[in-house]
Amino acid sequence: MLLGEGPLSRVELARRTGLSQTAVTKAARPLLADGYLYELPPERTAPGAGRPVSPLAVSADREFFAGVKISADTLYGTVCDLRAAMRTSARRPLGERTPAAVCALLVELVEELLDSAPEFRDRTRHLGIAVSGDVDRPGGTVRYSVLPGWRDVPLAATVAVATGLHVTVENDVKALTAAEHWFGEGIGTDDFALVTIGAGIGSGIVVNGRLLAGAHGVAGELGHIAVDPAGPRCHCGAVGCVEAIASSGAVRDAVRAVTGRPELEFADVTALARGGDPAAREAFARAGRAIGVGIATLVNLVGPERVVVSGEGLDTYDLFGVHIRDAYAATAFGAAAACPLTLRPLAWEEWARGGAVAGIQALFP
């Protein structure tokens, strides 16, 4: 609570958490002693309100956290402070996608980031890596990720040996959701969801203040909701998944197939759609409908207070936004339609920040 909402007095912390003031004071003591917290100068809460109180604040520079996002073609890295403010960032284009090659480049990127300031080198113990797909966070393993094309890669152990850091590996959308929950749109909300659209499609779901992890390690897989039995086969093996219809690659492939122009890239398809090409416009419309149905499905099942839509796919929101909203409105059940959708553009570096937040949460679970 102090990380996202501080500074706060012990009294206010007790009120918001439901803990006793004694418990708050006891919990704060070692954190003050270790320098993670400090006391602000005493202030009176109101004129004549008795003894002035010293609010507790987070020492943002007490420790730093490295974060890396592995995307389809690039490594994004950052160093954040304890309040998840990005203090530096860098990126590296990916060459070979083998685990060995990516790990070597990732270690190089992290070392460079840590070397960029003496305090980063001295006070960074945790690295969080955000990667798409099915991630075993407790085991530190990427079980399956289509974007680098990996199966059962023991990423945390490999990178920990090379860097000497505590390494947390997290599904990228869950990491981003945790970052939004603790430090962004989710502050103060117990039930919300983040949906990301773009090269991959996913979601992170917070229920009663906690990110769903899934009893079997899978949750929030909005990209793998099957919305159309007549749809294309997905890389996951199922038919008609949202991601198989609405990822940027799926939209590109649909237009390639209809036009018979295999040379088209996603940028070309976007340009065609903006120029009014019916095939390209229909591919975006179909993608928008699949995303809208997917979000409505999440809302009908889980019932969040609000849904934040993000990801690089927002760049083409002009082409499918109306279809997302129409399909969402048509499919949300009853009062669920009152759940608002909010757009939240994010830079790629913020995915790396999600990794760093996974590191912060590894220190303060």
Add this chain to the structure above:
Amino acid sequence: MLLGEGPLSRVELARRTGLSQTAVTKAARPLLADGYLYELPPERTAPGAGRPVSPLAVSADREFFAGVKISADTLYGTVCDLRAAMRTSARRPLGERTPAAVCALLVELVEELLDSAPEFRDRTRHLGIAVSGDVDRPGGTVRYSVLPGWRDVPLAATVAVATGLHVTVENDVKALTAAEHWFGEGIGTDDFALVTIGAGIGSGIVVNGRLLAGAHGVAGELGHIAVDPAGPRCHCGAVGCVEAIASSGAVRDAVRAVTGRPELEFADVTALARGGDPAAREAFARAGRAIGVGIATLVNLVGPERVVVSGEGLDTYDLFGVHIRDAYAATAFGAAAACPLTLRPLAWEEWARGGAVAGIQALFP
């Protein structure tokens, strides 16, 4: 915990809840004084284990709870004790479906149940009513229910005035899920889901030990996941909902349409399918696929430890079970496929018991 898992010693309760032993002792005191709990004779936990302890047990007869399920054509009623054991039950065929007519019959049924034993009359203060659809539990209102065909019916207030009881109105699937969570398959599980199939299709989802209610009052609407854009229009207005394909009425309608025999009832369709009629078999297959995709969607998004499948639709499990399982296996994402499906046949009266459990939870929230 004592309701579902007792008797338990204070030490064991403290261990399982994470509360201090002092807190447990303090919480138990008024419940002992009011007769909700009693102490079993002291027993030694192990030979030579020191002072014998007196486990706490629930006085099941201390208070009774009436429960009613409103189905499409029948009212089912029960009286349960404090441990949700059904002590009596009765049913009434529904005539007119107007709120006034149903409320009058419901009050008559409850009065008859309470009159069946003096202790029921003396010690029943709570009535829970389970009804399908979009229910505003805090407001006591049925916002939308297709089976009686209601919109915005202030059911709790009306019945409370007529009976003098505290009345809780709950979505029937949520009520059944709460009953399973506290007193059935869900005991000891923090993350599970109950899926019901039959005249309606729905689900109740428990996350971190709590039943999802939905920030906007809607959650677990598995029947209103849209799985096929080429599917029939649902009564909710959306296209291709699981319920529009896989409810018993939807299967019947599909076979009527294909065979051109509008006189067929669901029992006829079932008999046709069992006799090998291809149209009837295909309608069940399609229903099974829709249910399987719906369950996989829930599992991919929420990640329960296990899923219990129930409802009167299990009577035709021979006709679509294999399709449910195949579609589930094909659509569950990665490790989510490890989530087991368990079949749990339930009598109609157990839905009324779900209502009674809503009453128990109103007393002990």
